[in-house]
Amino acid sequence: MIRMVNRGHCSKRKAVSIRIIAVILALLTSAxxxxxxxxxxxxxxxxIVKGAFGTKYRMIETITKSIPLIITSxxxxxAFKMKFWNIGAEGQIIMGAFMASWVALTFPNLNRGLLLPMxxxxxxxxxxxxxxxxxxxxxxxxxxxxxxxxxxxYIALKWITxxxxxxxxxxxAMGFPKIANxxxxxxxxxxxxxxxGWVIALIMAALVWYFINHTKQGYExxxxxxxxxxxxxxxxxxxxxxxxxxxxxxxxxxxxGMIEASxxxxxLSVEISGGVGYTAIITAWLAGLSAPIIIGVSFLFAAxxxxxxxxxxxxxxxxxxxxxxxxxxxxxxxxxxxFIRYRLIVNKKRNTHTDRQNGKDLC
Amino acid sequence: xxxxxxxxxVVAGTPLLFAILGEIITEKSGKLxxxxxxxxxxxxxxxxxxxxxTANPYLSIIAAMVSGAFGASIFAFLTITxxxxxxxxxxxxxxxxxxxxxxxxxxxxxxxISDSMKKFFVEIHLPILGQIPFIGEIFFRQGIFVYIGYxxxxxxxxxxxxxRAGLNLLAVGxxxxxADAAGIRVSLYQYIHTxxxxxxxxxxxxxxxxxxxxxxxxxxxxxRGWIAVALVIFSKWSPYRAIxxxxxxxxxxxxxxxxxxxxxxxxxxxxxxxxYVFTTLVLILVSIRESKENAPPAELGNPYFxxxx
Numbered sequence: 001m002i003r004m005v006n007r008g009h010c011s012k013r014k015a016v017s018i019r020i021i022a023v024i025l026a027l028l029t030s031a032x033x034x035x036x037x038x039x040x041x042x043x044x045x046x047x048i049v050k051g052a053f054g055t056k057y058r059m060i061e062t063i064t065k066s067i068p069l070i071i072t073s074x075x076x077x078x079a080f081k082m083k084f085w086n087i088g089a090e091g092q093i094i095m096g097a098f099m100a101s102w103v104a105l106t107f108p109n110l111n112r113g114l115l116l117p118m119x120x121x122x123x124x125x126x127x128x129x130x131x132x133x134x135x136x137x138x139x140x141x142x143x144x145x146x147x148x149x150x151x152x153x154y155i156a157l158k159w160i161t162x163x164x165x166x167x168x169x170x171x172x173a174m175g176f177p178k179i180a181n182x183x184x185x186x187x188x189x190x191x192x193x194x195x196x197g198w199v200i201a202l203i204m205a206a207l208v209w210y211f212i213n214h215t216k217q218g219y220e221x222x223x224x225x226x227x228x229x230x231x232x233x234x235x236x237x238x239x240x241x242x243x244x245x246x247x248x249x250x251x252x253x254x255x256x257g258m259i260e261a262s263x264x265x266x267x268l269s270v271e272i273s274g275g276v277g278y279t280a281i282i283t284a285w286l287a288g289l290s291a292p293i294i295i296g297v298s299f300l301f302a303a304x305x306x307x308x309x310x311x312x313x314x315x316x317x318x319x320x321x322x323x324x325x326x327x328x329x330x331x332x333x334x335x336x337x338x339f340i341r342y343r344l345i346v347n348k349k350r351n352t353h354t355d356r357q358n359g360k361d362l363c
Numbered sequence: 364x365x366x367x368x369x370x371x372x373v374v375a376g377t378p379l380l381f382a383i384l385g386e387i388i389t390e391k392s393g394k395l396x397x398x399x400x401x402x403x404x405x406x407x408x409x410x411x412x413x414x415x416x417t418a419n420p421y422l423s424i425i426a427a428m429v430s431g432a433f434g435a436s437i438f439a440f441l442t443i444t445x446x447x448x449x450x451x452x453x454x455x456x457x458x459x460x461x462x463x464x465x466x467x468x469x470x471x472x473x474x475x476i477s478d479s480m481k482k483f484f485v486e487i488h489l490p491i492l493g494q495i496p497f498i499g500e501i502f503f504r505q506g507i508f509v510y511i512g513y514x515x516x517x518x519x520x521x522x523x524x525x526x527r528a529g530l531n532l533l534a535v536g537x538x539x540x541x542a543d544a545a546g547i548r549v550s551l552y553q554y555i556h557t558x559x560x561x562x563x564x565x566x567x568x569x570x571x572x573x574x575x576x577x578x579x580x581x582x583x584x585x586x587r588g589w590i591a592v593a594l595v596i597f598s599k600w601s602p603y604r605a606i607x608x609x610x611x612x613x614x615x616x617x618x619x620x621x622x623x624x625x626x627x628x629x630x631x632x633x634x635x636x637x638x639y640v641f642t643t644l645v646l647i648l649v650s651i652r653e654s655k656e657n658a659p660p661a662e663l664g665n666p667y668f669x670x671x672x
Contacts, residue, residue: 085450146397147592150586151642324463
C-alpha cells in the first residue's frame with residue numbers, strides 16, 4: 001500500500017534537487033513530443049542553446065528579452081505574495097507603455113534628462129492605475145480579481161488598437177496603421193551593447209527584495225497572503241494595504257511597458273507586450289516569488305523564447321513549441337511541489353509516529 | 364430585424380453556454396479550473412483537424428470533447444492527486460492549451476470545413492416549436508449544436524438537483540470532509556466532474572472552429588473562456604441561469620457588428636471592448652449583491668487532505 005507522509009520541514013537542497021528533477025522530466029516529455037514530429041530532440045535542444053547564446057548578437061537578444069520578463073515577474077511576485085491573483089500584467093504593461101508614449105509624443109523636444117524620468121513616472125502611473133481598478137473592487141466588495149484583471153488586459157489591448165488605427169495613427173506613415181516614432185530623447189541609452197533596461201531590472205530586483213523582506217508593508221503583504229483574517233485581527237488596514245500593494249505591483253509592470261516602448265520598439269503598438277505578462281506569471285511562480293531567483297528563471301525563459309524562434313528558422317518547428325515546453329515545465333514543477341511536501345511510503349505498517357521520524361532522517 | 368439579432372445572439376452565446384456548463388460542473392466538485400480558455404482552444408483545434416481529415420461531424424465532436432477532457436485530466440491530476448495550487452494549475456493549463464492549439468493549428472489557416480459537414484450543422488426548423496411567433500424564430504430555427512446546448516443545460520440541471528450522484532457532487536463541493544465521512548468517493552467524483560467539465564469546454568471550442576467561424580483562426584476563442592468563468596459567477600452556479608447568461612453575452616458579442624448596419628459611427632475597436640467591460644461590470648454587481656443564495660460552493664479552491672483533518 002502506498003501512503004503519504006508529511007515531510008514536515010524539508011531541507012533546501014532536497015527541495016532544489018526535486019525541482020531540477022521535475023525540469024529534467026519536463027524536457028524528457030517534450031523530447032518525446034519532438035520525436036513525434038520526426039526531429040532529433042538532442043539536436044533541437046542543442047540548437048535552442050545555440051540560438052540563445054551562440055553569438056554575441058543572440059546573447060544581446062536574450063538579455064533584451066529577459067529585461068521585461070524580470071521586471072514584470074517582480075511586479076507579479078509582489079501581488080502573488082499577497083495571494084492577489086494579478087494576471088493582468090499584460091494590460092498593466094500596455095497601459096504603462098501607453099502613458100509613457102503619451103509623454104514621449106507630447107513633449108518630443110524636451111531634453112533626455114527630463115523626458116526619460118517623466119516617462120518612467122508616467123509608465124508607473126499607467127500600470128498602477130490599471131491595477132488599482134480591480135484592487136479597489138476587490139478591497140471594497142471582494143470582487144474576484146483573477147477574472148477582473150484578465151478582462152482589463154483585453155480592454156487595454158483594444159484601447160491601443162483603437163489609438164493605433166484611429167486618433168494616434170501617424171499621418172506620415174502613408175496610411176499604414178502605426179503610431180509615430182519617439183524622438184531620440186525618449187529612447188533609453190545603451191550600456192555595454194544592451195539598453196540600460198538591464199540596469200533598471202537589477203535595481204528593481206534589489207528594491208523588491210528589500211521591500212518584501214525588510215519593510216513593514218512587505219511584512220503586511222505576507223501576512224495578508226497567509227490569512228486575511230489574521231491580518232484583520234492584528235489590526236491591519238487590509239483594504240488600504242491591498243490598494244497600495246496593487247499600485248506597486250501594476251506600477252512595476254507599467255515600467256516594463258515603458259522600457260519596451262522606449263528602448264525596443266521606440267513607439268507604441270499592439271504588440272508592445274507580446275505575451276510577457278503571461279509568461280511572467282510562470283517565471284514568478286517558478287522562482288517561488290523570490291526576487292533574486294526571478295532574475296535567473298526569467299533569463300532562462302528568455303533564452304528558451306529566443307532559442308525557440310531560432311529553431312523555428314532552423315527546423316521549421318513552430319514558435320509555439322516553446323510555449324508548449326513552458327507549459328510542460330510548469331506542470332512538472334507544480335506536480336513536484338507535492339514531493340517536496342510529502343513522502344510516499346510503500347509498506348504495510350500503520351505506525352505514523354515512526355514514519356514521521358523516518359521522514360526527518362531521509363529529508 | 365430584432366428577431367434576427369436575437370437569433371444571432373443565441374448562436375454567438377452557444378460556445379459560452381458549453382463552457383459555462385462545464386465550469387459549473389467542475390466548480391460544483393470544489394475545483395476551480397481556470398484553464399477553460401486553454402481547454403476550449405484544444406477542443407477547437409482538434410475538432411477542426413479531425414473535421415478536415417474525416418469530414419465526419421460525430422468524430423470531430425467526440426475528438427474535441429476528448430481533447431478538452433485530456434486538458435482537464437492534467438489539471439485534475441495536479442490538483443486532486445498532487446494537491447497543487449488550483450489557480451496556478453489552471454493558468455498553466457491555459458498557457459499550455461494556447462500553445463497546443465497554435466502549434467497544431469500551424470498551416471491550417473485558410474482551410475475550410477467541407478460542405479457535407481457544413482450541411483450537418485445547418486439550421487433545422489423544429490416542428491411546432493419553430494412555428495411559435497418570435498420565440499420560435501429566435502430559439503427553434505437553429506443548428507444542431509444550439510439544440511445540444513439547450514439539452515445539456517437542462518440535463519445538467521436535472522443531474523445536479525434531482526439525482527443521487529448530483530446531490531453527492533454538491534455535498535463534495537460544500538463540505539468535502541463530511542462527504543468523505545459519508546462514504547462518497549471524493550477523489551473519484553472530483554476526477555469525473557473535472558473531466559466532464561473539460562469535455563464541455565472542448566465542445567464549446569469545437570463549435571467555434573467548426574460552426575461559428577467556420578475556418579481556422581489562431582486564438583479562436585479570444586477570451587471567451589475567461590468570460591465563461593466570470594459568467595459562472597453571474598449565473599450563480601445554476602445551469603438554468605447559465606442559459607440566459609450565455610445568450611445575453613452572445614448578444615453583446617455581436618452588437619458592434621450589427622450597429623454598423625444602422626450607420627452608427629462608433630469605432631469598431633471601442634465596441635469590441637464591450638463584452639470585456641460588461642464582464643467586469645457583472646463581476647462587480649454580483650460581488651456587491653453578495654448573499655447566501657449566490658455563494659460559490661463552500662470548498663471551491665480548497666485542496667482536500669484526508670490525512671490532515
